[in-house]
Amino acid sequence: MLFKKRSAPSFQTPPGQTQPIIRQPPPTQASLQGLSSPRPPNQHSATAPISGSKEQLEELQSFMQLSYQTVANYELLIQQMPTQHVASTLTTTIEEEKYHYQMMLQLYTALSNKEPTITEAIVYRNGYMPALKxxxxxxxxxxxxxxNAARSSSVPQLRNLYASIARDQQRHALWFLSYLTIYRDNKNEKS
Incomplete structure (x- = not known):
């Protein structure tokens, strides 16, 4: 096997430490209605459980993999940040990506009644500018x-979660674009 698969990790425990298995009640329709990030998950109320199709679960799992990979890449990128301000913004981005992952993990578990499988992240070591780009x-x-996923989802909880994450991703992209522009402008001034 080329890539190592394992149960979905949680970002709630520092790397290298074992994580106790703590089961929270699965999210319900009422508790996931107004999902929006980056606020912490709310307590879950006891109403009817939710369910999703195989295709929706596969899509959700692929999005979880994307968030997991993003966190790994950004944790490496943060070591290359030229200023504390940029590092602070990236730290915020990492925390939001972890929150997205956790919310998708909770929703996946609620929809499927099982844990997803996540492939180990592959971290690419690039220079600062290529990594930022x-x-x-x-x-x-x-x-x-x-x-697109928010528009096409038939599950309201997925629609709300995907729309919220899309807004965060767009904001993150704007941050990175501004840093690319600032770095380019600073580089041109020094020439």
Missing amino acids: KAFEQEQKAAALFE
Whole structure:
């Protein structure tokens, strides 16, 4: 096997430490109605459980994989940040990506009554500018994917979650674009 698959990890425990298995009640329709990030998940109320099709679960799992990969890439990129301000913004982006992942994980578990399988992230080691450009492109692509998924989803909870994540991805892309522009302008001034 080329890539190692494992149960979906959680970003709630620091790497290298074992994570206790704590089962929260699965999200319900009422508790997931107004999903919006980056606020923390609410307590879940006890109403009718929700369900999703195989295709919706596969799409949700692929989005979880995307968020997981993004976190791994950005955690490497943060080490290359030229200023504390840029690093702080990237830290915020990482936390939002982790939150997206956690919300999708909770929703996947609620829809399927099982844990998803996530492939280990492949981290690409690029220089600062190529990594920043790739981050911008990934955020733009992710925003479009989530917007399309929100439009086509028949499950209101998925629609709300995807629309919220799409807005965050677009904001992240704007941040990266501004840093690309600032870096380019600073580089041109020094020449």
